[in-house]
Amino acid sequence: MELNMELNQLFKIQEIIESNIKNSTNIPEDLLGEENIFDLKFLALQVKLGQLANTTKCYKYHKNNSYRIPKEKLVLRYIDVMKFLLSIGNEHNFNIINKEVIDSVEQPEGVIKAFSQIFSDIIRLKSEILAGTYINSLNIYIELFAKYISLGNNLGLTFEEVYDYYLKYHSC
Template sequence: MDLQHLFKIQSIIENSIMQISDIKEDALGKENVFDLRFLALQIKTGEIANLTKCYKYSKEQESIPKDKLFVRYLDAMKFLLSIGNVHEFNIIDKYAIEALEREENIIKLFSSIYDGISNLKEEILQNNYIGALSIYTKLFAKYVNLGEVLGLSFDEVYAYYTKNYMAS
């Protein structure tokens, strides 16, 4: 599993979208594009939480089709990779991700991911690259952890991403 390969795929996807749509990021404004990526990551993360219904007290966990999970999970992953590319966090590797502690409680995991997104945005706005890189690495590890808790191994996610998005 080569994380740099995922970052490259995401870069290719974004460049293709920009060419097809003929929309220039400069026309949207740098601040808007910055906020857009973080908002999209939060929304896509929320869609995963909504799919699991883990936030509902009285709701029993229903079985979620794996292909549906992949789609939602990869939608969020694309924005996480995009942020990594734009802010040059695409230097992380699987060893840094694997070294971080895992969480089994999905509610705590989602909460921690939301906190991580906010903290990452703040560190970037403060131009603290080292702090932001550290937070990004932890956030990426939490997304890997989230996939595992949802029954998606990162090897499966990697294979799915490379197979389905490189073909596009």
Template structure:
């Protein structure tokens, strides 16, 4: 089980640094974060190649896919901070839904949240995203470790004016 509060705290520190460094503390960044989440999900889908029926090339290495996956976690956490919603964490059920269908569901969940910014819609985004992670066979430990590593990279990037 993931320690969500630890991850929210780490994300809060990163977001605060970014917002202060870029004079964004008074701006509502929710729509930008929702678009960023959608773009990151697209990048993740691209690395899995799950929808590329026309290509014989396989997915990227697991480490690359995992790094793309935690980029989405960064934005899900950040959206929760922006809206004051928290995901407490429930492991999603294992299901036979295809990865392509899960990505389509996730895109719909982002759109639904953008229209109705409720905690239920926020939690639904998380549940679908975690189902993607389950489909990719990412354990909670894989995810936490990768999130922390990417968070360190993101902090360093910000310090070096990324």
């Protein structure tokens, strides 16, 4: 399957998952407040990204590269972050990205730089969305998503593996 079709499918599946969650929780979003939900998604994205970084132990300079993480654990942590990226993309109509724009983004070298840049991009994205600048927000989202895909590659995960695991654990 082509990456563009896979991306479209991931966005759609995430939308269905969230719709099911909303229907099963019986908590009206109005009660939580739109602003709180916005902050909640960005905070969750940062927390999940931090958990992924913690899983890799890449920030511990005294660890060597021989630290082995079970592949399934790594993929599941990676997908946890991706869910919030997809959710934010759906929420703000950024779900129009494709392989060509992802491939056009300059990628950070190495896992540590990737994590660092992704954290920065999350903050930039939130700020631009709050400012109401759709084009700037979309461009930052594209960069963020592309860097996240690159991070997966640097962690030894192919997009196909991630896609297959996502479908396996989140098929509707």
